[in-house]
Amino acid sequence: MPSFAPHTEEEIEQMLTDLGMSSLEELYTSIPSTLMRTEPLALPKDLSEIEVLEQFSRFGADNSAVRSSLISFAGGGAYDHDLSAAARHLGSQSAFVTAYTPYQPEVAQGVLQALFEFQTMVARLFGLPIANASLYDGAASLVEAVNMAVGFTKRQRVIVSTGVHPGYREALATFGAGTHLEIEHLGLAADDSTIFGSSDGDHAGAAAVIVGYPNYFGAIENIEQARALADNEEALLIVVADPIALGLLRSPGTLGADIVVGEGQSLGIPLSFGGPYLGLFAARTEYVRLMPGRLVGETRDLEGRRSFVTTLRTREQDIRREKATSNVCTNQTLMAIQAAIHMAWLGKRGFQLLARRNYDGAHYLASRLSEIGLVPSTAKFFREFTVHTMGSATELQHRMLQHGFLAGVVPPNLDDRLVFAVTEARTRTEIDGFVDSLMKELR
C-alpha cells in the first residue's frame, strides 16, 4: 500500500460496500477484460523515501556540477549566476508550489499578483508595454512569437539570423513543419554579427525578421538595421534578448522591436540541466489579442478592493479551441514568480551593477585570452564571445574538464569554435586560473 493513499484496508472494504461492490477490480467493469492487465507492471517494487533520496544522490554524484566540481565558463542560453537566498526561499513556499493555475481568483491572489508584478518587470526590461505570464522556455517563446507574427501578417515566410540560438532555431524548424513555415537565414559576418540588407528571397514580404540581442555567439546586433530590414519586408521585428544584457544595453523595445522574447533562466533560476526554465514574452499593445499564454490583469472585487485575474481568456485554447492563439495551458508560473522575486531582490541598481559585472568579467577574460593568442572573433559583446580553436573544440573542452573547467560551449556543427560566457559569479582568480589551464592545454 503506497503511503500517499490514506485509505486503510477497512475503509476500502467499507467504501466498496457502500458502492455495492466486493473488490477494487469491480470498479473497472467498464474496461473490456481483454484490456485489463493481469500481470503487475515490470517495474521494481516500492522503496522508502530515504532509499529513493539516496538513489538520486547517487545519480547526482555521477554528474559534474558547477561550483562543486566544475568552474563554468559556459553559457549558450544557460548561465551560472549567484542565486539570491530570498528568492529561493520565497519561491519554494508551498502556497506557490502546490497551487494549480489560478482559475478561482478569490483564492489565488498570491499567484495572480505575483504574475502581474512579473509581467510589469518583463515589460519594463524589454521596453515594451505588455508581457505575458510566461511560456515554457526561450525556444518556445520564439516559436510563439513567430506564430503570432504569422497570424498577424498572414504570411508564412520568416527571416532568421543564424546568430539566433541554434536550439531555438531547431525548435522553430520542428514546429514550423506544422505551420508550413518557410525559414530563410541571414548569415554572419566575421565579427559574429548578422549581415542584414534586404533579404534575397523573391517573396512579397516576410512575417518576421528575427535576431538575437546579443546573439548566440555573443555579438550585440544592430537592432536598428534589423528594424530597417523588417520595415522593408513589412515584417514584424522579433528580438531574442538576453535579459541580463538589458541591465547595460538599451532595450529592444525602445530600439524598435515589435516582439521581444528571451530565456529567463538568468533571472534567478538554477541551471537545472536545462529545465525548468522560463520563456519571456513581451509585445506591443496592438498585438494583445494575439498574445499566447496567460495574461493577468487588474480589476476590483465586489467590495471594490483591487484584485487580479487572468484576462482576455478568449484567446486561450480552453475557450477558443482550434482557433486559439496558442495551445499552451500549463506554463512556467513558479519560475516566473521566482524570477520576479529575484529581480526585486536585485532591484534597479543591483540589476544594473550585475550587468556591468558580467560585462567586466567577459571583457577581462577576453583580454587575458588575447594575451595568449586566443583573440575573440566577436567584436562587440556583452558577456559572451567566440574564439576559434586550432584543433577540435570538443577535444579541448574535454581536456579542460580534467582541469575542473567547463570551457564554454561548442556551437553545433562548428567544432573549431568555443563560446565563452562570464557572469558575476566568476572571480578574477577563477578567470586567471582558467586562462592558465587553457594555455597549458594549447601549448
Next chain:
Amino acid sequence: MPSFAPHTEEEIEQMLTDLGMSSLEELYTSIPSTLMRTEPLALPKDLSEIEVLEQFSRFGADNSAVRSSLISFAGGGAYDHDLSAAARHLGSQSAFVTAYTPYQPEVAQGVLQALFEFQTMVARLFGLPIANASLYDGAASLVEAVNMAVGFTKRQRVIVSTGVHPGYREALATFGAGTHLEIEHLGLAADDSTIFGSSDGDHAGAAAVIVGYPNYFGAIENIEQARALADNEEALLIVVADPIALGLLRSPGTLGADIVVGEGQSLGIPLSFGGPYLGLFAARTEYVRLMPGRLVGETRDLEGRRSFVTTLRTREQDIRREKATSNVCTNQTLMAIQAAIHMAWLGKRGFQLLARRNYDGAHYLASRLSEIGLVPSTAKFFREFTVHTMGSATELQHRMLQHGFLAGVVPPNLDDRLVFAVTEARTRTEIDGFVDSLMKELR
C-alpha cells in the same frame, strides 16, 4: 550600509530632521563620551551573502559529516536517524521559524496547537499525564527535574546512577553548585546496569533517585528496583529515557517514575554538532504547579471556539521572578514542533517498527562483534552497548576514521571502552563492513 536596514540616506536625514537632530551620533548623547567608541570594531568588513555562504561551505568541508564522509555507529545522546522529509519541510515554514514566543494567542494558534500536540505525544511516550513544551536539551531537562524534586521535597541530596549520561551529570554538578546540591552516585555492575540497594549515605532521605533507561552504556535499567530505592528514601524517581527505546520498552511512567526526562534529538532532529536539540520533560499531575518551562493548555475564545494558550504562567520567571520554578524563557519550540511532526509521520506503527529496527541492528552488530571476540559487556540493551577494547579506545576510534567509520563514543575517563549505537539507518552491508574493518584494526 547593511542591506537589512531599509533606510536610505535621504530617509535617515529626514528622520533626524524630524527629531531635530543632525547626525546619528546625536542619538547617543545619553552615553558618556568616554564610553563612546570612536574606532570601528576590529572586525572584517561586510561580505555579500554568497561570499558568506561559500565561507561556511568551506567550514563544512573541513568536517567529516555522517553519511557523506562517515558511517556512524556513535550515539551517546546523539543519533544518526533517517529524517522525514515532511517534518523537515513543515518545520521550516516561516510562520513557525520566525514567530516569537506565543504571547498573543489570537495570532499564535499555529505554534500553540502544535505544542499542545507535542505535549500530548511526550506524555504518552513517557507514560505520564503531563509534559511541558520543551527545555533546552536532555541535560537541562535533568537539571530542571532535580530542581523540581528539590523544590518539592525541600532536600538537597540526590542519588544519581553513574550510568546517567556523563554530560548530563556534569551539567547537574555545574548547576548544583548554585543550588547546593549534594550528589551521591550509584555504581554499575559488570553488565553496565546500576547497582541499586539502599544508598549508603547517612542522610534522612533524598530528593530524587536518577537512572537512565537505557543508560549511557546501553543497559536497560530495572526501573522497579529504582522505584524501590526511591520509596526507601521517600524520594522522587527521575528517569532519563531514550524516547526511541519506548517504541519497544515499557514506559518509565507506567513503571513508577515520577518525572521522566530525555533528549528528543532522535525524534527527527539533525545531529547538528550537538544542538539545537530538545529537552523532553513529563511528570505526574501533582507536580503541575512546580513544572519548569512553558505549558500550553486548551481553552475557548469568546466565540466558543476551541483554542490554545500558554497557561499556569504564574510559575514562570516573568511573573514569579526570584520565586519562579525555573529561569527558562526561550526554549526549543521549533525543535518541539519538528519532533511532533516527525512522531506523527512515524505514527503508532512506524514508531514501533522503528524501535524494533534499532534493536535488531544493535543486536545484529553485537552478535557479529561477539564472533570476532568483542563481546559486549552490556547484558540487556536496546540499541546501544559497550565493548571493552584491548588498547586505547581513542586510538582505535581514530584509526577507524580512516576506514570511514565513526566507531562509537569513548566514555569520559574510560579509554578502554567504546559505546556503539545502531539505528534504523544502518544497513546490514554497513554493519558487516564495519565489523570487517574493526577486525582488520584489531588483528
Next chain:
Amino acid sequence: MKFSMASAPGGRAASSPLMGDAEEPTIFELSVPARRSFSLRDTAVPSMDLDEIQSWVREDAVELPEVSERDLVAHYTRLASRNYSVDLGAYPLGSCTMKYNPKFADQVAAIDGLTNVHPLTPPEAIQGWLRLLDELEHYVCEITGMAQATLQPPAGASGELTGLLIMRAYHASRGRKPTKVVIPDSAHGTNPASVSLAGYEAVTVPSGADGLVDLAKLRELVDENTAGIMLTNPNTLGLFEREIREILDVIHSVGGLAYYDGANLNAIVGVARPGDMGFDIVHSNLHKTFATPHGGGGPGAGPVAVVEHLVDFLPGPLPRSLDGGASYTWVTPERSIGRVHAFYGNAVVLARALAFMQYLGRDGLRTMSELAVLNANWLKTRIADSFEVAYQQPCMHEFVVSAERLKAETGVRALDVAKALLDAGFHSPTVYFPLVVHEALMIEPTETESPQTLEAIAQALEEIVATARTDAAAVFAMPRNTPVRRLDEAMAARKPILTEDQRQ
C-alpha cells in the same frame, strides 16, 4: 443508499482570517528610491571600458523595484498567505489531477549534483543525468505500453503537438498527406489547438447519450484524409471508452494513427495500458499523474511515448547507451522531427516524477489508480441526491454532475456552487467543462484524499444546495471568507491593465 463515512474532520482549509483585510500593495508601491536588498560578491575583476559598445549603452536603469530584503520577504510571504494550495486542503478540480505531492521529492529536486548541472556539459560528465532520464523513459514506456519516449515536451500541450508532428512525419515518410485529425466533442481545448498548430484540420466526432464516442458517426467521418485521432481514455467525462479497440481499428484501417492524451492516466496505471488498447502515441502529464507539483500554473512535463514503428521520428537528443548500460550518450534518431525544447525538457520535474514512481513502485502505482477510481465513484454516488450525475456507468478517476436542476429551481448556477465551496474551505471543482454537459461540475478527488475528506466535501455541497433552496441570495454573495470576493472579470477584459504602467 447508506454511507459509512462519519463526518470526521479533514481536508478542509479552516485557517480562517489571519489579520487585516486590506489589499496587499504591489512590490512597486513598496519601492523607495535607493533602497536595496541585493549584495554582490567582490570578484576583484577590474572595471573594463565600455567604449566599443557605447552607442548601445542605456542611459536609464530598468525600473525594477527598490525594496529592502525585509519588505521583499514580507511581501511575498503575505502573497503566499493569500493563495490556496493542495498543501492547505482538497482540490477536487476535474481534469487537473491535483493530488498531494510528496515532500521528499522537493529534496530530490534540490540535490546539488542534479540542479547545478549545465545542460551543455559534455556527456562524459553527466552520466548520472543520462541514466536517470533513461530510467524514467523505461517507467513511462512500461506504464503506457510503448516502445520508446522523448522526455523533452515541457507540458501536456507541448506533448500533444510533438505527437502530432510525429504523426505528420510518419505520414510524410510514407508519401501521404492526410489533412484531418478526429477529436471527440468532449476533448480538452489543447487538443484542437494542437491539431491546428500541427497543420491539421480538427474534425469533431460527437459523443452518444452514454458519453462515449459514437462509433457509427466516427465511421462516417473517417476516410483516407484522416491522419489520426486524439483521445483520452477514460475520456473527459471520466468514462472509459469501452469500444476503444473498435474505434482505433476504424482509424488504423485508413492508415491513421491514434494519439492518447495522458491527462487521464491517473485512472488506469497498472490496470490498462494505452499501448494495449492500440494507441500509437501517448503523452503523460507528469504534473498530474506522477505528482510533480503544479507550481501555480507550471512547470510540468509531458513526455511522449510511441510504438516501435514511430521511434525513428522522436525528437532528439535521447539518452542512449551504446555499450549495454556501461555508459550513456546523446543520440538523435535519424528521421527525428527535431528538438521541441532548447535543451532536454523540464529536467528537474522529470527527476521528481521518477522519484515518485520509484517510491510507489510496481504495486503502489496500481493501487494509486484503483483508489483514485474508488474515491471518484464513492463521491459521485454520495452526492447523487444533490446533483444530477451526467452518466450512469461507473466512472473512472473523475466524474461530471450537472447543476441544471438546481439552477432551474433556485437560479443558483454551477459557478455559484463553485464559489460557495470556497467558503467551506475547499477548492472548487472544474465548472462548465466538458462543454457537452450543461452546468457541469467536474469533480476529481484523487486518491490522496481520505474518505473523511470526501464526506466533508459531500456535506459542504449538500449544505450549499440546502442554502440555495432557502436563501439563494446568500449563495450568490459567496464567497465571503476569501481574501477577495467575486471579481469584476468583465472590467479586467474591457480595458486590460496588464502591468503597473498601464494603470491610470
Next chain:
Amino acid sequence: MKFSMASAPGGRAASSPLMGDAEEPTIFELSVPARRSFSLRDTAVPSMDLDEIQSWVREDAVELPEVSERDLVAHYTRLASRNYSVDLGAYPLGSCTMKYNPKFADQVAAIDGLTNVHPLTPPEAIQGWLRLLDELEHYVCEITGMAQATLQPPAGASGELTGLLIMRAYHASRGRKPTKVVIPDSAHGTNPASVSLAGYEAVTVPSGADGLVDLAKLRELVDENTAGIMLTNPNTLGLFEREIREILDVIHSVGGLAYYDGANLNAIVGVARPGDMGFDIVHSNLHKTFATPHGGGGPGAGPVAVVEHLVDFLPGPLPRSLDGGASYTWVTPERSIGRVHAFYGNAVVLARALAFMQYLGRDGLRTMSELAVLNANWLKTRIADSFEVAYQQPCMHEFVVSAERLKAETGVRALDVAKALLDAGFHSPTVYFPLVVHEALMIEPTETESPQTLEAIAQALEEIVATARTDAAAVFAMPRNTPVRRLDEAMAARKPILTEDQRQ
C-alpha cells in the same frame, strides 16, 4: 512636530481571511487506525530475538497519531497559516528584538558539513566546526569588549545562570562567600530567577524618577555581602544608564562583579561596549541582536563572555588552537565551572549568528544599532500625542509609553490597545512590562522596519485611540480578524488541559 513619512504601505500583514473559519482539528482527531505516513528503509538486518529483554517489552504501542502524509502536511500547513511571524509583518515587541532574519542564514544552517556532524566526532575530523566557533567567539568578544567566551548557553537565561556561577566560582576562588546580587526593579524576570538558582539572594535597587538606577540607594544596599550586580544597559526601559561607571565602581569597590544582560545589545553594537563600561561578565542573545530566528519560542543562544581574570572559570570544553591556528582542539579551563550543556550549545544557531555578523561586517553592525535607535526615537516622538512617554530622555532601541491616561478617560487598557493592534495587521508591543510603569506598552521597532512601516504603526495606534474615545466597546471587542478572538485564559488555568488525554 511635523512628521515627514507619508503613510505609504508597509509592514502590515494584510493577508485577510483565507477560507473557512472553523477550528483546526488536532492531529489526534485526524488519526485513523492503521493509516500511515512513514516509510522505512530495507536494512536487510535480520530480526533478532527479544528473549533477554522480554520482561521490559511493552504490550501496547505508544498512541501516536495515525495519519496519511497528505493529512499531516495539510494539518501543519494550516497550523502555520494560523500564526503570525516576522516574515508576515512588523513585530514591535519590546525587550524581544524581533527583527527580520536573513534568509541566506537558512542555507548556512542547512550545509551538510555542518548539520550532519556528530558532536562526539574526534577533533581531527571537526576542524571546520572548531574554527567556526573560534571565529564567533572572537566576534562576540570584540563586540562586547571581553577577553574570552563560552558559546555553550542555549539561551539568555542559561547564560545568566552560567555567568552567575562563574561569579560564584570567582568569589570561592578568593575564599569569599558573598550572598547577594543586586538587580534593578526594572529587571527582566529571568534575572531574579537566575540569581536564586545561583544560590544568591536577589536584592532590588529601585529606579529613580528618570528611570535610571538610583545611585544613592545602590550605595546603601551594597556591602561586602554583595556578590555582584546584574544590569542591562540600555536598561529595560530603553534608557542608557549614564552613571554606569559609577554604578559599577560601587560594586567593584566591595569586590563584587558586574554582569551585563545582553538582551539589549542591539542598541549599542559598535557604539559602546559593556567591557569598556566596566562589566566583567556579558551574555549576548544571538536570537535577538544577531538575527537568528526565534522559532516560536526558541532555540536561541546565549554566549557568555568574560574579562581576562575570569577566563579560568569558563565552562569547557572551548575550541582552542595550540599551534597558532594551524589546528584546533577542545580545551577545558583548569578551574572551569563545568559544562552547562550536554554538548557545545545550540551549534547551528551559533553558525547562523556568525553568518549574520560576517554579512553585516564591522560597519554594518554599527549602522544596525544606530538605525535601531533612530527608529525607536522617531516612533516614540511620533506617537507622543497618543500615549504618555514614560521617560523623556532620548531612548535607545526601545521605549516605554503608558496608556494610563487613555484608561482613565475611556477604560481602554494597554492590553486592549495590544489586542486592537492585531486587527490592524501588526503584532502587539510588550505590555505591562517593565513593571515600574503603569499600563506600560514597550515598543521596539528594530532597524529592519522601514520609516513607512513605523508611520503605519503610528497611524494604527492613533486610530485605536480615536476609536477608544468614540466607541470603547469596539476596542474591547477586538481583535475580530484573527483566527480566534480573545481567549478565556482563566478557564485554561483553572483546570488545566495540557494534553489531549486530559480533555473530558
